[in-house]
Amino acid sequence: MPRAADVLIDSLKIQDVDRVFCVPGESYLGAIDALYDAPEIDIVRVRHEGGGGFMAVADAKYTGRTGVEFVSRGPGATNASIGVHVAQQDAVPIVLFVGQVARGDIGRGAFQEVNYVKTFSDMAKLVIEIRDPDKLAGSVQQAFYTANAGTPGPVVVSLPEDMLLEETQVGAKPASREVMSKPNAGEISELCRRLANAEKPIIIAGGQVGFEEGREALRSVAEIWGLPVAVAWRRQDIFDHSHPNFACHLAFNSPPVYRETLNEADLVVAIGTRLGDVTTQGYQIPTAPKPRQPLIHVYPDDVCLGAIFETELAIQADATETLQAVAGTNAPELPAGRLEWIKKVHSLSADRMKWDWKSADDGVVFGNVISHLVDKLEDDAVTAMDAGNFATWVQRLFPYKTSHVQMASAAGAMGMGVPSAVASSLRNPERQVVCFVGDGGFLMTGNEMIAAVERNLPIRFIVSNNSSYGTIRLYQERNHPDRSIATDLTNPDFAAVAEAYGIRGFKIERDEEIKPVIDEAFKVDGPSLVEVKTSLEYISAFTTISQIRG
Incomplete structure (x- = not known):
């Protein structure tokens, strides 16, 4: 036995x-x-x-x-x-x-x-x-x-x-899977009726939309019904950012205008998301417990429906099945003003994806690096991101497509970047994988990059080194001015660390080094690491320390 x-x-x-x-x-x-x-x-x-x-x-x-x-x-x-x-x-x-x-x-x-x-x-x-x-x-x-x-x-x-x-007489049992629930005809009819009557609707789409089939269905609904789409926290790859119906990414420390503009909506359709505190901008879009506008919530687990928000229409169903049903329903002529509404919410992200290089006395502005990398990343690239303010530059400036993979943790756990890059590249070593990680997160799990050496995975590790736990420093500057403590970091030479692991290491310390260093690092046969000496003054993609201090 x-x-x-x-x-x-x-x-x-x-x-x-x-x-x-x-x-x-x-x-x-x-x-x-x-x-x-x-x-x-x-x-x-x-x-x-x-x-x-x-x-x-x-x-x-x-x-x-x-x-x-x-x-x-x-x-x-x-x-x-x-x-x-x-x-x-x-x-x-x-x-x-x-x-x-x-x-x-x-x-x-x-x-x-x-x-x-x-x-x-x-x-x-x-x-x-x-x-x-x-x-x-x-x-x-x-x-x-x-x-x-x-x-x-x-x-x-x-x-x-x-x-x-110990021995056992009972052999392995077959796999068992829950059958995903589908929306019924009455629910789809009511959902479509409300969409037809709304003047300023907004879709908030989350990770349960899934892969290619769900993303295609989401795009079809947005186009057929004339709906703008905001994507949940770190789910940027489910809707093309260049699409005119793309609204914004609902992330940490988003500009207040995001929340203010989306709250002008007269209907919120949340689909494939649990509507957590980050996606809802602190339970403000929609507002908890009673939203300012009618809320339709589509999610396959009824535990998440109506638990935090008063919900006028709760549909316990798979996101893709629901989207496909809505896309297959005849849509009426768009109401007056809908195109202007779409244009207004699209400007939230479109205006902020433009970037003119900035200079700083204390290092390279990470946005300069990201703006150069936009043209270096392939159409199906994986962006593996750790947690930290450095990631706001990627989230703001990189024009995600549904063919990309945004590999990042909604939990905000530092240390996800390097391991997630390794796991992604193991699945498809021929696919471009670029890992964005801060100095703090790298020193938590950067040792896992040894797997890229062992298996010759061509991962590009981009380390933003501003010698600080930047996110916490931002909150200290905002909430406890002139009292920063415990956030300054003494760091090793990350390029030298990479070389010790058997990975080609590079450094960017000035703006003029960005293009040649990135170009050389991306040509390496195997993994490479680029350490960027980044500006702490430009602490995130949406503010500076000087602006916080006033």
Whole structure:
């Protein structure tokens, strides 16, 4: 009879898992041994469980499938918890398999023992501890089903080390998936009636719109019904920014005019988004709990409908199915003023995507670098972004298309950039992947770039080095002027660090170096890293320290 560990790996194959991320540990040696006989599953050995968690999230975002990470008990599990939190915040399906002490030692406070149910229950959709090997197959089936059902998210599975080595009579079970709900004819009719009667409607579209099919349906609805589209936080790749119906990206620290203009709408249609606090600009568009305008909310999980906002029409359904149904319904002639409304909201982003190079005494303005990179990035490039104010320059200036991938965490977790670039490039090494990361985030997970060396992944790492935790410094300047503390950073020579890893390293310290250095770095056969000595004065794409201080 097979060991439970063997059934576990067979179960992964049935669940269409072809890659797992891990830091090996003795508490799940049985599973590692079983993976030895499964060459069809690629094992990506990471250098820190947090980096592996980010990679599992990014892999799920890239493929639309479930990301998987294996970690050892105690410290390994707690290190990996950042991936669990990000998966929950970003609505991404991952399964975290955690080694556990032997069953006879559970509850004794054994070496590295953790009660995973207590530890992860607030972040994970489900936490399972498998003590009976005959229940392993069913538990894995349940884990993958739950991770993908309703609002996708993380599931944690605890694997006592001795259980993995016991034999079992129960083989791997077939994959089970929730059937995505579709809108009914009455809901589509009412949605279309309200769209036809609105003078200034706005769509707020989120990540559940998904990949090519959903993005095409969103574009069709916008064009057929004459609707402007604002995209949710870090979902910029679901609608072309050059399209005349594109409104704006609802992000952190967006100019107040975004919120003020969109609140002129007389109908808000939120589709494929949970309407979190960032997307709604602090629950101000729409306003919680009672919106200023009628709200139509389309999302497949009814838990998210009407929970925060009074909703006049709540449709529990898949975003793509709903959009396709609306696109297939005859639209009336556009009301007077609709084209002017579309033009007005489109100007929110269009006017700010223009950039005249600026000079600063304390370094290179990162917007100068991004404006040059616009023409260097290919039409299907992946932009892997960490968290930080440096990213506002990418979000403001880069003209995203639906053929791009914006690989970034809505959770705002620093450290996502490098691991997500690696995970993306592993999926398609021929595709251009450019990683934008700040000095703070790079020093959290930059060690994971060693995978780009090991597998010769041609990732371009762009490190914005302003020697500061810039986002926090901005808030200090705004809320506690002249009292900045704990945000200044002493950094290494990042280009030299890259060279030590076996990656070509470059530096940009003056504006005249931007074009030649970027051109040379992008020609490298293999990974390359460009350190940009950036201006702290130009602390974000929308303000400067001097402007904050008045």
